[in-house]
Amino acid sequence: MTTVNMTVNGKKVSADVAPNTLLVQFIRENLRLTGTHVGCDTSQCGACTVHVDGDSVKSCTMLAVQADGAEVTTIEGLAKNGELHPMQAAFKENHGLQCGFCTPGMIMSAVDLVKRNPNPSEETIRTELEGNICRCTGYHNIVKSVKAAAENMGG
Amino acid sequence: MSVENGIGASVRRKEDQRFITGNGHYLDDINRVGQAYGYFLRSPYAFAKIKNIDLSAAKAAPGVVDIFTGADMVADGIGGLICGWGITSKDGSPHNAPPHNSLAVDAVRHVGDQVAFVIAESLQQAKDAAELIEVDYEVLTPVTNISKALDSGAPQIHDEAPGNLCYDWELGDKAAVDAAFANAAHVSKIDVVNNRLSPNPMEPRAALGEYDAGSGELTLHTTSQNPHVARLIMSAFLGIAPENKLRVIAPDVGGGFGSKIFVYAEETTTIWAARKINRPVKWTADRSEAFLTDAHGRDHVTHAELATDSDGKILAFRVSTQANMGAYLSTFASAVPTYLYGTLLSGQYKIPSIYCEVQAGFTNTTPVDAYRGAGRPEATYVVERMMDTAARDLKMDPTEFRLKNFIQPDAYPYETPVIMTYDSGDYPLAMNMAKDMIDYNGFAARKAQSEANGKIRGIGVAAYIEACGIAPSAAVGSLGAGVGLWESAEVRFNPTGSVTVFTGSHSHGQGHETTFAQIISDKLGVPIESVEVVHGDTSKVPFGMGTYGSRSLAVGGSAIVKAIDKIVEKSKKIAAHLMEASVEDIEHEHGVFSVAGTDKKLTMGEIAFAAYVPHNYPADLEPGMAENAFYDPLNFTFPAGTHIAEVEIDPATGVVDIVDWAAADDFGNIINPMIVEGQVHGGVAQGIGQALLEGVVYDDESGQLLTGSYMDYCMPRADDLPSFRIATTNTPCPSNPLGVKGCGEAGAIAAPAALMNAIVNALGKDIDMPATPEKVWRAINSN
Numbered sequence: 045m046t047t048v049n050m051t052v053n054g055k056k057v058s059a060d061v062a063p064n065t066l067l068v069q070f071i072r073e074n075l076r077l078t079g080t081h082v083g084c085d086t087s088q089c090g091a092c093t094v095h096v097d098g099d100s101v102k103s104c105t106m107l108a109v110q111a112d113g114a115e116v117t118t119i120e121g122l123a124k125n126g127e128l129h130p131m132q133a134a135f136k137e138n139h140g141l142q143c144g145f146c147t148p149g150m151i152m153s154a155v156d157l158v159k160r161n162p163n164p165s166e167e168t169i170r171t172e173l174e175g176n177i178c179r180c181t182g183y184h185n186i187v188k189s190v191k192a193a194a195e196n197m198g199g
Numbered sequence: 200m201s202v203e204n205g206i207g208a209s210v211r212r213k214e215d216q217r218f219i220t221g222n223g224h225y226l227d228d229i230n231r232v233g234q235a236y237g238y239f240l241r242s243p244y245a246f247a248k249i250k251n252i253d254l255s256a257a258k259a260a261p262g263v264v265d266i267f268t269g270a271d272m273v274a275d276g277i278g279g280l281i282c283g284w285g286i287t288s289k290d291g292s293p294h295n296a297p298p299h300n301s302l303a304v305d306a307v308r309h310v311g312d313q314v315a316f317v318i319a320e321s322l323q324q325a326k327d328a329a330e331l332i333e334v335d336y337e338v339l340t341p342v343t344n345i346s347k348a349l350d351s352g353a354p355q356i357h358d359e360a361p362g363n364l365c366y367d368w369e370l371g372d373k374a375a376v377d378a379a380f381a382n383a384a385h386v387s388k389i390d391v392v393n394n395r396l397s398p399n400p401m402e403p404r405a406a407l408g409e410y411d412a413g414s415g416e417l418t419l420h421t422t423s424q425n426p427h428v429a430r431l432i433m434s435a436f437l438g439i440a441p442e443n444k445l446r447v448i449a450p451d452v453g454g455g456f457g458s459k460i461f462v463y464a465e466e467t468t469t470i471w472a473a474r475k476i477n478r479p480v481k482w483t484a485d486r487s488e489a490f491l492t493d494a495h496g497r498d499h500v501t502h503a504e505l506a507t508d509s510d511g512k513i514l515a516f517r518v519s520t521q522a523n524m525g526a527y528l529s530t531f532a533s534a535v536p537t538y539l540y541g542t543l544l545s546g547q548y549k550i551p552s553i554y555c556e557v558q559a560g561f562t563n564t565t566p567v568d569a570y571r572g573a574g575r576p577e578a579t580y581v582v583e584r585m586m587d588t589a590a591r592d593l594k595m596d597p598t599e600f601r602l603k604n605f606i607q608p609d610a611y612p613y614e615t616p617v618i619m620t621y622d623s624g625d626y627p628l629a630m631n632m633a634k635d636m637i638d639y640n641g642f643a644a645r646k647a648q649s650e651a652n653g654k655i656r657g658i659g660v661a662a663y664i665e666a667c668g669i670a671p672s673a674a675v676g677s678l679g680a681g682v683g684l685w686e687s688a689e690v691r692f693n694p695t696g697s698v699t700v701f702t703g704s705h706s707h708g709q710g711h712e713t714t715f716a717q718i719i720s721d722k723l724g725v726p727i728e729s730v731e732v733v734h735g736d737t738s739k740v741p742f743g744m745g746t747y748g749s750r751s752l753a754v755g756g757s758a759i760v761k762a763i764d765k766i767v768e769k770s771k772k773i774a775a776h777l778m779e780a781s782v783e784d785i786e787h788e789h790g791v792f793s794v795a796g797t798d799k800k801l802t803m804g805e806i807a808f809a810a811y812v813p814h815n816y817p818a819d820l821e822p823g824m825a826e827n828a829f830y831d832p833l834n835f836t837f838p839a840g841t842h843i844a845e846v847e848i849d850p851a852t853g854v855v856d857i858v859d860w861a862a863a864d865d866f867g868n869i870i871n872p873m874i875v876e877g878q879v880h881g882g883v884a885q886g887i888g889q890a891l892l893e894g895v896v897y898d899d900e901s902g903q904l905l906t907g908s909y910m911d912y913c914m915p916r917a918d919d920l921p922s923f924r925i926a927t928t929n930t931p932c933p934s935n936p937l938g939v940k941g942c943g944e945a946g947a948i949a950a951p952a953a954l955m956n957a958i959v960n961a962l963g964k965d966i967d968m969p970a971t972p973e974k975v976w977r978a979i980n981s982n
Contacts, residue, residue: 139874144708
């Protein structure tokens with residue numbers, strides 16, 4: 045067992061974990077933050093996307109020990125003081141989700157996308173979201189949501 | 200007077216708040232104290248006899264609680280999985296439905312077949328122990344292709360199905376069709392393959408079984424589209440527990456697309472094992488297991504012929520299909536290539552006679568069952584590829600050929616030669632709308648421009664029809680269904696005026712919590728935030744047939760309307776008493792009850808309160824305000840429309856770029872346009888996936904699944920798809936009180952045919968799905 049320490053959604057957490065524990069397992073099983081989902085075994089679907097030190101990361105591709113000392117944000121930490129992040133609000137306003145399973149990962153990826161591309165074109169959004177699979181929406185309203193959020197975020 | 204957030208408003212979804220904040224409760228998010236973890240040892244072979252299973256080393260492994268095999272379930276008297284729809288062959292014999300044990304007993308018949316269930320303190324321990332199980336297999340030669348499986352001399356997969364035949368079914372008047380062909384001016388022919396697909400809802404299937412030794416009650420949490428049906432089958436046929444001792448809960452479910460309708464081996468084994476070990480057991484599929492075991496869709500091989508007269512009028516249609524059922528008959532598999540397929544072969548057209556025959560057979564592959572559209576995409580694909588081929592043969596514009604042969608708007612009710620009675624529609628209107636949207640008449644100029652740029656442009660049309668609102672119980676019963684397909688609802692006022700609605704429909708992305716609340720808001724004047732929609736729990740909802748076949752609003756919504764009608768009827772009596780008027784004088788609109796010709800009125804909330812605090816109350820009336828209703832539809836509903844795709848192909852790479860998409864759909868009345876548009880987007884995306892990207896591939900010799908992960912099975916990504924232009928027409932459905940038709944499957948039904956017609960139009964030659972760049976490039980570069 046190895047001790048890991050990190051800050052998750054602003055709270056310091058510490059646990060003894062097996063060295064092969066994935067970050068997503070640590071988040072879901074140790075911290076019981078179940079908003080981060082697992083949709084595949086090959087790091088393709090992006091349902092497990094979180095932010096590690098401000099960058100989006102597929103948390104199934106990273107060991108918990110690799111995040112030792114890091115600042116991690118999950119979907120549960122995105123809203124501040126009960127107020128939705130503009131990306132969350134845009135997904136709701138633009139019907140950017142249906143079953144909701146891919147949504148946390150999609151939103152975390154999209155927040156990072158807008159951080160790096162404050163005024164993204166439709167083509168940029170589609171290319172950037174290539175690593176997040178949604179089976180319900182056909183992406184039409186996800187693209188619309190991200191565009192709207194970028195505008196609201198001052199892009 | 201209209202109501203805020205009522206019928207017709209694009210109300211933002213009530214369920215979204217929990218999903219966008221990470222507070223949904225999908226199955227794997229649920230855990231129980233003392234929970235153990237289950238893992239299935241699966242067959243690595245496509246076809247093999249099991250000679251022996253040695254569990255001794257595995258049982259001694261660290262953390263192992265117990266390990267079960269098929270023999271244990273049989274010894275416990277647990278029955279096999281069943282198919283709930285009986286098909287009768289041409290010769291009058293019932294279809295062959297070989298035994299399907301949850302855990303294999305003496306043979307495995309597809310890669311991934313369940314061999315043993317290992318339960319341990321942790322998932323890792325269960326997986327490690329499974330590696331220690333020694334199975335002595337006698338490996339047999341498999342067959343995965345349906346045409347080869349039906350050939351004489353093919354490996355025999357089940358003793359109970361000679362020649363691997365499940366059934367040889369027919370529909371229509373063969374003699375009339377033969378006569379029409381004999382006298383036809385033209386006969387056009389096509390051969391098409393409808394590629395096998397993996398549904399891939401983003402949430403993998405999962406199950407959590409609990410046993411209460413005190414009450415004897417079993418609780419199965421499962422990723423189901425129809426928890427009551429799962430309970431019924433597990434009680435009546437598997438004998439897991441009586442219905443009154445078995446509770447099935449389907450919580451937030453992350454997509455289904457049909458694949459979560461069925462009762463699967465993993466769920467039945469998990470709940471059975473929970474009682475065996477008297478502990479909660481959880482099983483969650485990984486994506487590899489999903490590819491191996493979630494029922495696949497489609498997999499048809501079809502030859503079709505269309506007879507036309509010298510004027511371009513259709514005389515007759517003849518279709519012959521081979522349908523792959525996979526290794527076992529899944530829950531509703533038999534109905535998909537028959538009553539959900541052959542019955543739709545008239546499309547939107549007036550065709551005097553139709554004959555269809557379908558041979559369904561077994562192969563050493565994952566079972567095939569309903570996937571978004573279920574039979575209707577296959578029918579539409581055959582019909583619409585056929586129409587384009589015939590138009591080409593007749594040198595007619597494909598839209599003109601269709602318009603010439605459409606059933607006309609004044610022809611309803613219209614009885615087709617394949618036992619459907621279409622109730623309403625305006626097919627020319629939708630087609631002309633879609634043509635305007637995409638500027639169909641300007642296509643030639645755009646094609647010339649593409650050519651100047653070294654690209655090949657094509658345009659393709661699909662005019663689809665589907666039978667939804669599944670289904671009138673008596674009708675489906677006469678066709679072999681083992682269940683009635685009504686729906687139930689309860690509308691329960693709480694004393695303080697809020698409402699809880701219980702529905703037998705199940706939402707796994709469709710937004711019922713919003714749409715159904717809008718109906719309540721509209722009809723009873725209750726603010727939408729005061730309406731709670733409850734679904735997915737057999738201990739809360741009276742009963743339910745679940746969600747599939749675009750039935751939730753047409754059937755489940757109609758049940759809610761029936762319950763609302765009863766609420767209104769009772770409320771009128773209370774209002775009459777309280778306002779000292781006669782019941783006949785009480786008028787009701789949107790939850791306000793008034794005395795005709797006066798300014799006296801009471802709100803629904805006031806009446807509900809009076810019903811629970813009946814101090815001043817009609818003597819002959821029961822207190823309380825809760826009403827149940829069961830609704831059995833009178834007919835199927837018939838959504839229809841036209842989708843047009845425009846593509847540009849790069850001849851250097853074979854890459855197909857979808858440059859435009861126009862859809863005009865008739866869904867009847869619409870409760871929430873925003874949600875309906877989202878359903879169309881998603882359906883079209885899945886249809887485009889089938890046409891361009893997706894396809895399950897088995898190795899012909901070994902029967903191994905070659906497309907077993909997202910590295911190998913090409914799911915549509917954001918950069919594979921365009922934005923869509925969609926519009927609706929409306930001929931209200933005459934057979935249900937909401938006038939709705941259903942919208943969930945339309946896109947997946949229309950899109951493959953529209954897109955493939957566009958590609959064929961561009962290439963000038965036929966090509967099968969998926970039209971990958973390699974296939975398209977080869978088509979361009981072959982003679």
